[in-house]
Amino acid sequence: MARGIKDKVAILGMGCSKFGERWDTGPEELMVEAYLEAMQDAGIEPTQLDAAWFSTHIDEIGTGKGGTPLSLALRLPNIAVTRVENFCASGSEALRGAVYAVASGAADIALALGVEKLKDTGYGGLPVSNPGTLNPQWAPNGSAPGNFAQLASAYRAKHGIAKEDLKRAIAHVSVKSHANGSKNPKAHLRNEISEDQALNAPMIAEPLGLFDCCGVSDGAAAAIVTTPEIAKAMGKKDLVTIKAMQLSVSNGLESQHNSWDGSYFHTARIAAKKAYQEAGIEKPREEVSMIEVHDCFSITELVTMEDLFISPEGGAVKDVMDGFYDSSGSVPCQIDGGLKCFGHPIGASGLRMAYEMYLQLQGRAGERQLANPKIGLTHNLGGSPSQNVCSVAIVGLEGV
Amino acid sequence: MSGEIGLTALGGYIPRLRLQRKAITTANAWVAPNLAGKGKGERSMANWDEDTITMAVEAARDLLGPDDDRSHVDALYFGTTTQPFADRLNAGIISAALTLEKGIQAVDITSTQRAGTSALLQALHAAKAGAAKNALVLASDKRKARAVSPQELDFGDGAAALSVGSENVIAKFLGAHSLTVDFVDHFRGAHEEFDYNWEERWIRDEGYLKIIPQAVEGALKEAGLEASDIDHFILPCTLPKVPQSVAKKLGIPAEKVRDNLAANCGETGAAHGLVMLVHALQEAKPGEKILVAQFGGGADALIFETTDKLSSMDDRRGITGSLADRQEETNYMKFLTFNGLVEWEKGMRAEQDKKTALTTLYRNEDMILGLVGGRCTETGNVQFPRSRISVNPNNPAVDTQEPYKFAERKASILSWSADYLTFSMSPPNHYGMIVFDGGGRIFMDITDVAPGEVESGMEVKMVFRVKDVDEKRGFKRYFWKAVPVRSSATGQATGQSTGQAAE
Known part of the structure; x- marks a missing residue:
């Protein structure tokens, strides 16, 4: 195991745009919105930025390829801008790039900014992406909900859970996130829902109904990172530092080798183990204060509770139904509403998760503030259960 | 038996959906009350992802059986008038799907309703001449007819397969005769979608009743037989009682005239002569003489005599x-939609360009068309697709993989979903992770299922189907899909989902 980056990098400032159907706002304005908040929070001038990492997933619908969209929108002082793309985990990748640049000493202050402008397609749901030349000739004609719904059938088969029981548990996941999102002024969806609403919503991909699917939103989020020393020299207090950043990428085992049973994320378990090791966490169920996971679909969140080793294998349904992950529970999950209700502008999502952890750790989360959180975990996934990239990052107060 | 040429194996495929004719005539009663009398029985109806090629592949796989060594097939003759491609060897697509050897002759035989019988004749001639030892003959048709036409009621979709050679002859070839006459009972111009038909009474009197007897008499003469020697007389014809009239004229007893499957299948066009021949072979006893004639631009007539090897085909x-493997369909709108007879709103998700990279297709031909993956010669690990570095986590061996065929392997469903969001011609689109006995897995489409039917653990088999249609360029993609393994005896079904899991 490498030496790791625990406490080598601190967050200097963060920003996040309002997420939602931003009909009157283009990707450039979304970037500016997140950037200005982060710069104000950091208290620095553009000339103090040494380098930037820019994440956006779908370049076909407007934002564009390369590093130029960010540099143009923010009028950056001709610094290095690297565009990163790693499916829905792109935002975490931007942060990883900036963090590693600072940890290496190549940059004193670095910017990570992610954006996605999804509501320019003319239809609901995620845009149909360009699948290349080979995949469309054999891969199923599917969609994100259909791919993630696979988890439900495999999880039921593995653990012998009745269809209705799993459906109720994933309904609870969404009911909880709507309750949390209703308290977040920047969230896309701010309405509370009942379990009956979730259970009886129109079917999208068996067994996922409308309320089992996250919002498809426009938005941007940004982080400015530096070393703890520089942050302190600038007079920053209650530093939030990076404890771990791990990424695990599928190599085809899940989709081509019969050792995977389809009910969990192979990569998430690897990334989680490495992240806990890097952060020095031995008992995540007790040591982690709160988590922001990639709840693109309710079933994803449910199985992720086990992949992060917070719920025991086969125990997520019980924990969810017991309220373990509710805002009043032992390990609140999606306290900001999650992808489900805060929204999911793909390139921004990983940074949005970090944004909430940062606010909570600094005691600035307003109506949804938790009591004395010390360690926060973000889990940011891209791809599909059978082929994906999974980022697990841990942040916390300095010295914890 | 060696030396004697004849049929050596049989196979067949009729799509599972059976459109109830009453559903058609009821929907059209307001405009065509004259067709009400045809509202009886059912016609076979291809699923949206089935066409002439996919049905032919299924019939051929039935004939070839579960052994995926196909090196013995040395010629392929494909008869149809509804081939998806005017210029791209349709038999070549079939050959790739069946993983036949590259060094074979494969031809499309077309432009007439007797394309199926002519394909069979070509194979017999090649075998006789010693040019082919084991020729595969396929006939398949999915004819398009206008809504509110008698043809949409008469036609059916289906395919038949026969092999020709001198080993394990199940029916000896006794003789044949062909007539070539430019008698235009109907025609379809090169760029037309539909047939143009002349008056039925003329077709009957001047066509069937005059041309068929000449062909049959020529065949009887070549075989050295009398009309009374014939035990099964096969003559596809949608005109009522014409086969009986032809038989009477020839002196073939009425009870020897084979049922033309109008009630439970419909006429499968250029395939129908061979469809009826396969059906006859499945019902015949050893030592019986079968005469099959088909009309179109003249006529073909062929005579066979079954042998005691016939029982070797009992498992086909x-x-x-x-x-017997049927699912009642009562939704006429679905039939019209599947057949491109309705301009319907597919939604923006259907707008995605389906342009196929032909370089990619050719580079991966055995993978895409033949469902061939890889097997590691060091560890035995099986995977799809094949790759230079093995997916085996315990031994990612390099350059150790040999081709491994998945199409005939048993498999089951690990995970699945029924997706209402993605575009599908028959929503919801089912797909899932399919795990194969003997190793390997493929995340793939599941077809021929209704909501409520699919569950983890369900046994499935592979079928060759249309993957996507590139309407802009007139190209079709083909790949394999999973279908539940159903008992062939499940004949009763409701028009809706049966909700019953496959056995």
Whole structure:
């Protein structure tokens, strides 16, 4: 195991745009919105930025390829801008790039900014992406909900859970996130829902109904990172530092080798183990204060509770139904509403998760503030259960 | 038996959906009350992802059986008038799907309703001349007819397969005769979608009743037989009682005239002579003489005599088994939609360009068309697709993989979903992770299922189907899909989902 980056990098400032159907706002304005908040929070001038990492997933619908969209929108002082793309985990990748640049000493202050402008397609749901030349000739004609719904059938088969029981548990996941999102002024969806609403919503991909699917939103989020020393020299207090950043990428085992049973994320378990090791966490169920996971679909969140080793294998349904992950529970999950209700502008999502952890750790989360959180975990996934990239990052107060 | 040429194996495929004719005539009663009398029985109806090529592949797989060594097939003759491609060897697509050897002759035989019988004749001639030892003959048709036409009621979709050679002859070839006459009972111009038909009474009197007897008499003469020697007389014809009239004129007893499957299948066009021949072979006893004639631009007539090897085909689905494996369909709109007869709103998700990279297709031909993956010669690990570095986590060996065929392997469903969001011609689109006995897995489409039917653990088999249609360029993509393994005896079904899991 490498030496790791625990406490080598601190967050200097963060920003996040309002997420939602931003009909009157283009990707450039979304970037500016997140950037200005982060710069104000950091208290620095553009000339103090040494380098930037820019994440956006779908370049076909407007934002564009390369590093130029960010540099143009923010009028950056001709610094290095690297565009990163790693499916829905792109935002975490931007942060990883900036963090590693600072940890290496190549940059004193670095910017990570992610954006996605999804509501320019003319239809609901995620845009149909360009699948290349080979995949469309054999891969199923599917969609994100259909791919993630696979988890439900495999999880039921593995653990012998009745269809209705799993459906109720994933309904609870969404009911909880709507309750949390209703308290977040920047969230896309701010309405509370009942379990009956979730259970009886129109079917999208068996067994996922409308309320089992996250919002498809426009938005941007940004982080400015530096070393703890520089942050302190600038007079920053209650530093939030990076404890771990791990990424695990599928190599085809899940989709081509019969050792995977389809009910969990192979990569998430690897990334989680490495992240806990890097952060020095031995008992995540007790040591982690709160988590922001990639709840693109309710079933994803449910199985992720086990992949992060917070719920025991086969125990997520019980924990969810017991309220373990509710805002009043032992390990609140999606306290900001999650992808489900805060929204999911793909390139921004990983940074949005970090944004909430940062606010909570600094005691600035307003109506949804938790009591004395010390360690926060973000889990940011891209791809599909059978082929994906999974980022697990841990942040916390300095010295914890 | 060696030296004697004849049929050596049989296979058949009729799509599972059976459109109830009453559903058609009821929907059209307001405009065509004259067709009400045809509202009886059912016609076979291809699923949206089935066409002439996919049905031919299924019939051929039935004939070839579960052994995926196909190196013995040395020629392929494909008869149809509804081939998806005017210029791209349709038999070549079939050959790739069946993983036949590259060094074979494969031809499309087309432009006439007797394309199926002519394909069979070509194979017999090649075998006789010693040019082919084991020729595969396929006939398949999915004819398009206008809504509110008698043809949409008369036609059916289906395919038949026969092999020709001198080993394990199940029916000896006794003789044949062909007539070439430019008698235009109907025609379809090169760029037309639909047939143009002349008056039925003329077709009957000047066509069938004059041309068929000449062909049959020529065949009888070549075989050295009398009309009374014939035990099964096969003559596809949608005109009522014409086969009986022809038989009477020839002196073939009325009870020897084979049922033309109008009630439970419909006429499968250029395939129908062979469809009826396979059906007859499945019902015949050894030592019986079968005469098959088909009309179109003249006529073909061929005579066979069954042997005691016929029972070697008892395990084939053929036409009998295909007819028993049925799902009633009462939705005429679905039939119109599947056949491109309705301009319907597919939604923006259907706008995605389906342009196929032909370089990619050719580079991966055995993978895409043949469902061939890889097997590691060091560890035995099986995977799809094949790759230079093995997916085996315990031994990612390099350059150790040999081709491994998945199409005939048993498999089951690990995970699945029924997706209402993605575009599908028959929503919801089912797909899932399919795990194969003997190793390997493929995340793939599941077809021929209704909501509520699919569950983890369900046994499935592979079928060759249309993957996507590139309407802009007139190209079709083909790949394999999973279908539940159903008992062929499940004949009863409701028009809706049966909700019953496959056995």
